[in-house]
Structures are given as structure tokens and as C-alpha cells.
Amino acid sequence: MKNILSLVTLRCCTCKRFKNSLLFSKSNRKSRRCKNCHRKAVDKSVAKNLQRGFCRCGKEREDGRKACSRCLKSRREYNQRVREKVLAAYGRRCQCPGGCGITNKKFLSIDHVKGGGAGHRRTFKRQSGNEMYRFLIKSGFPKKDYRLLCHNCNQSRGFYGKCPHELGETI
Ligand SMILES: [Zn+2]
Ligand SMILES: [Zn+2]
Ligand SMILES: [Zn+2]
Ligand SMILES: [Zn+2]
Secondary structure (H helix, E strand, O other): OOOOHHEEEOOOOOOOOOHHHHHHOOOHHOOOHHHHHHHHHHHHHHHHHOOOOOOOOOOOOOOOOOOOHHHHHHHHHHHHHHHHHHHHHOOOOOOOOOOOOOOHHHEEEEEEEEOOOOHHHHHHHHHHHHHHHHHHOOOOOOOOEEEEEHHHHHHHHHOOOOOHHOOOOOO
């Protein structure tokens, strides 16, 4: 019985082509629009909505923002899930070699271990925030080049080369 769907051929109502039913998403099987045509239709409506100054979904934007409150919320939640994954994979704790132990996630961010070098910093900047986290997930959480540091350790290493923990200074 399995894969019975792969034997069914449906005709797309938009491009009029006969295609394997697997090329129709579940929700579109009724309307008989293939995934390809569906994607095109979505892209078109998104472009139209943006052009008219609305959120990509067609609702009114939040004041001064590029999306409606619902889309902003779901993006925020998505970004948080992405960040959670990265924090978990990197140990949820500041990895300062001098010993720091900060675990509050609001203090933690990803540090490029080999840091420094204008080139590196530029790449880092370009991949700032969520792009950076998505990049880490996609590359399977490389541990050699990236680690978690708290903002204090990160900043002081950036400014002074080492953080007070490593120098044994009073905190
Ligand atoms: Zn089609
Ligand atoms: Zn929206
Ligand atoms: Zn720290
Ligand atoms: Zn430190």
C-alpha cells in the first residue's frame, strides 16, 4: 500500500500538465495546482503585497515595520527556536578559557574562535544575528571555529585581547 500516491497522475489546473501527485502538495491536491505553479502564485502575491506597501501576507504592516504583527511574531518565534538550537549545541555556557560560567542565555553569543582579522570580522558582521545561527546549523555546529561567550568576555577579548578572567583580575 505504501507509495500508492506515487502511482497517481493529476492534471494541474494552472499549467494544464499531467504530473505525478507527489508534485502536488497535500493542501493543493483539491485545487489541483502543482507545487511549482503554487509557488509561483505565492511569489507573485508576495511581490504584489510588498509593492502595495503591505506585509508579505497581505495584512497591514505594524507602524514603522516591514511586516504585520502576526508575521513579526512568527518570525520572532522562529528566530528564537534557531537560537535555542545553537545555544544547546554549544553548551549553553560561556566557554571563556579563564572560567566564567555565565549560563543566562541573554548574556551569551557566538564567538569566532580565531577572531580578529578585518576579513573575518567582515564575514562575521555580514552573518550577524540569525543568519549566523542558521549558518551554524547548516554546517553542523562546527566547534573548532565557533564557541559561546558571554558579552563581557567577548567584548573584553575584542578590546584588550584577553578577558579579565584569563588575567586573574578581580571581577
Ligand atoms: Zn502547474
Ligand atoms: Zn503578515
Ligand atoms: Zn564569560
Ligand atoms: Zn572571561
